[in-house]
Amino acid sequence: MALSMLQKLKNKWAAETRDEEKLAAHLRLVRAVAIFAGSVVLMRNFGDLMAV
Structure with a gap:
């Protein structure tokens, strides 16, 4: 079954922050x-x- 958009975002966030x-x-x-x-x-x- 295809992942929902929210689940894809959660997976992307986890991959970016845990590495x-x-x-x-x-x-x-x-x-x-x-x-x-x-x-x-x-x-x-x-x-x-700062101008002279």
Whole structure:
């Protein structure tokens, strides 16, 4: 019997989060995105103070 879409998503989530290498890669990606977003917010708020 075919798996339901919800079950497929649950299986995909489990495969992505339980594998140590994939989890480490995802965490590196999340950290990079957070640093980028933080730098954008910082420059938009305080960029005029950094101008010479």
